[in-house]
Amino acid sequence: MDNAEIADILNRMGRLLEFMGGDPFKIMAYEKAARSIKRLEMDISSIHQEGHLSDVPNVGKAIEEKIEELLTKGTFEAYEKTLAEIPPGIIEIMDISGIGPKTAKILYERLAIESTGELIKAAEEHRIRRLPRMGPKQEERILKAARNRVQSSDFRRTPLAVATAIEQQITEKLSVSPYIKKVVPVGSLRRKMETVGNIDLFALSDEPEKAIDAFMHLGKAAPVPEIRNLHEGSAHAAIVHENGIRIDLYVCSGGCCGSLMQYLTGSKEHNVRLQEVARAQGYTVSEKGLICKEKSRDEEGLTNEAGEFSEEADIYELLGLGYLPPELREDRGEVEAGLERRLPVLIERKDIKGDLHVHSRWSDGRNTIEELALHARGLGYEYIAITDHSPSTGVANGLSEQRLLDHIREIDEINDRIDGIRLLSGTECDIRSDGRLDYSSEVLEGLDIVVVAVHAGLEQDRKSMTKRVIAALENEHVDILAHPTGRKFGKRSGYDIDMEKVMQAAFDNDKVLEINSSPSRLDLNDMHARMAKEVGVKIAINTDTHSLAHFDNIDYGIDVARRAWLEPADVVNTRGLKEICSMLRI
Numbered sequence: 001m002d003n004a005e006i007a008d009i010l011n012r013m014g015r016l017l018e019f020m021g022g023d024p025f026k027i028m029a030y031e032k033a034a035r036s037i038k039r040l041e042m043d044i045s046s047i048h049q050e051g052h053l054s055d056v057p058n059v060g061k062a063i064e065e066k067i068e069e070l071l072t073k074g075t076f077e078a079y080e081k082t083l084a085e086i087p088p089g090i091i092e093i094m095d096i097s098g099i100g101p102k103t104a105k106i107l108y109e110r111l112a113i114e115s116t117g118e119l120i121k122a123a124e125e126h127r128i129r130r131l132p133r134m135g136p137k138q139e140e141r142i143l144k145a146a147r148n149r150v151q152s153s154d155f156r157r158t159p160l161a162v163a164t165a166i167e168q169q170i171t172e173k174l175s176v177s178p179y180i181k182k183v184v185p186v187g188s189l190r191r192k193m194e195t196v197g198n199i200d201l202f203a204l205s206d207e208p209e210k211a212i213d214a215f216m217h218l219g220k221a222a223p224v225p226e227i228r229n230l231h232e233g234s235a236h237a238a239i240v241h242e243n244g245i246r247i248d249l250y251v252c253s254g255g256c257c258g259s260l261m262q263y264l265t266g267s268k269e270h271n272v273r274l275q276e277v278a279r280a281q282g283y284t285v286s287e288k289g290l291i292c293k294e295k296s297r298d299e300e301g302l303t304n305e306a307g308e309f310s311e312e313a314d315i316y317e318l319l320g321l322g323y324l325p326p327e328l329r330e331d332r333g334e335v336e337a338g339l340e341r342r343l344p345v346l347i348e349r350k351d352i353k354g355d356l357h358v359h360s361r362w363s364d365g366r367n368t369i370e371e372l373a374l375h376a377r378g379l380g381y382e383y384i385a386i387t388d389h390s391p392s393t394g395v396a397n398g399l400s401e402q403r404l405l406d407h408i409r410e411i412d413e414i415n416d417r418i419d420g421i422r423l424l425s426g427t428e429c430d431i432r433s434d435g436r437l438d439y440s441s442e443v444l445e446g447l448d449i450v451v452v453a454v455h456a457g458l459e460q461d462r463k464s465m466t467k468r469v470i471a472a473l474e475n476e477h478v479d480i481l482a483h484p485t486g487r488k489f490g491k492r493s494g495y496d497i498d499m500e501k502v503m504q505a506a507f508d509n510d511k512v513l514e515i516n517s518s519p520s521r522l523d524l525n526d527m528h529a530r531m532a533k534e535v536g537v538k539i540a541i542n543t544d545t546h547s548l549a550h551f552d553n554i555d556y557g558i559d560v561a562r563r564a565w566l567e568p569a570d571v572v573n574t575r576g577l578k579e580i581c582s583m584l585r586i
């Protein structure tokens with residue numbers, strides 16, 4: 001477990017206790033410990049190994065024991081006990097934006113609300129507004145947030161970053177088994193969907209049953225549906241991981257590995273389309289996916305006796321598609337593009353030359369500007385933009401105009417002192433409710449780059465929000481619109497905004513839209529980023545870094561970009577320093 005996960009569980013414990021009317025000092029102790037752990041530079045498990053847990057601020061003896069339990073077991077007894085006492089629906093309600101433990105408690109005690117569905121019903125029937133400290137406005141806000149939560153199709157799916165961490169943990173454990181030669185993700189995880197329903201893994205083994213035995217020790221056994229028609233010599237089993245996600249392992253031993261891997265990577269829609277193309281070319285397709293039964297059609301000898309492929313890439317080659325990267329396999333035109341040999345050459349991490357959205361300690365980041373610069377230089381970047389918050393985001397220690405001027409001076413001074421990386425002086429400037437920006441034109445003019453974003457007033461209606469964002473895009477000083485829809489996984493599905501109009505305004509005003517790589521945002525998403533490409537709007541893949549480790553989140557942004565068919569030329573931060581400066585007219 002990493003620092004964020006530990007902090008999250010301690011925080012949750014505090015919230016559960018608060019819901020149960022627990023001791024306020026205990027509640028505060030959990031909250032304070034969570035905050036301290038979140039801020040730590042060092043990995044908490046290393047601190048634990050070195051025996052220094054008690055040196056972490058706000059970690060007393062009792063919490064130290066809980067952290068030890070968390071690090072060894074992934075949970076702690078008191079947490080599990082408390083969880084068991086609260087109906088699961090209430091925990092869900094406490095996670096809805098704007099509803100904390102106190103409100104959840106009132107809703108439960110006064111109206112017996114135990115699920116999001118019941119919450120929506122009570123709000124629709126205007127029963128919530130009659131509660132203490134509530135009124136029509138609060139009720140409307142709760143209703144909107146609860147509906148958002150349910151409507152979000154990703155409600156019960158697992159975000160890619162969480163699934164990836166679990167997959168790596170499981171893969172590491174499986175890799176030490178003498179019965180497993182290789183294990184790789186398939187399914188939606190391999191296609192890098194932003195959320196996954198389950199984790200699908202694919203392993204090579206000479207002894208599939210023994211490989212499955214090794215796997216079954218890693219979680220509780222889960223039922224395996226009959227629908228999987230496995231190839232001969234293959235095996236399948238499933239477990240439920242401790243965080244609740246299902247993990248399926250498919251083990252292959254024979255010459256069918258390419259066929260099986262292609263089928264399991266999916267998507268289902270892509271597989272169906274591929275099978276249509278195969279049939280049209282005279283191949284026989286089985287329910288196990290694409291199998292070339294008519295051997296005469298396989299003149300190049302790419303399949304075995306049963307017509308099965310050992311290499312996945314051979315399937316695509318044989319059908320005349322070229323290699324289709326997994327991120328494209330969604331039946332969104334990739335098969336046709338392959339047949340016509342017009343597949344995009346997708347962007348890769350090595351193409352990224354800098355990051356245009358980074359926070360320092362001046363606002364709510366954890367590092368000094370110098371630390372950020374040295375780290376980014378170590379990553380091989382040519383530039384980064386230091387874009388601390390503007391005054392409206394007071395909670396994030398937004399910079400007053402005076403502090404912004406001092407900030408620029410520090411950036412200039414570091415640029416003079418450090419070689420090999422250029423710092424761009426910037427801001428992540430709030431777009432106020434009326435579309436005006438948080439800084440005057442004179443101040444914005446003195447910056448190298450202006451990133452703008454909506455952080456407050458998220459409840460505006462579609463028309464007002466669209467007008468507000470377009471007004472910012474029409475401002476001559478603005479360069480990039482950050483996290484354009486404002487969605488956050490598990491919290492909110494984004495504000496109501498007409499993205500088509502926003503894209504058109506971005507195009508008309510020559511502005512860049514961001515793919516925010518933060519795992520909880522991934523905003524723009526793949527569909528919107530593809531729409532941007534079609535409209536002709538350029539993209540910046542930024543990390544919104546608040547601590548050094550966040551720079552690596554760029555991989556998640558690149559996943560989104562690849563799923564959006566983006567090539568290096570579609571993304572502005574693939575440009576070198578000189579080109580970026582000329583784009584920014586500096």
Ligand code: DGT
Nearest residue numbers: 187188196197198200263264265266267268271272
């Ligand atoms: P998920 O788990 O909802 O995030 O999405 P996937 O794509 O991982 O779907 P999953 O886990 O149900 O199945 C893994 C792959 O197996 C899927 O991507 C394609 C293949 N597959 C599953 N069911 C069918 C099917 O009915 N027809 C075909 N052609 N392929 C299927």
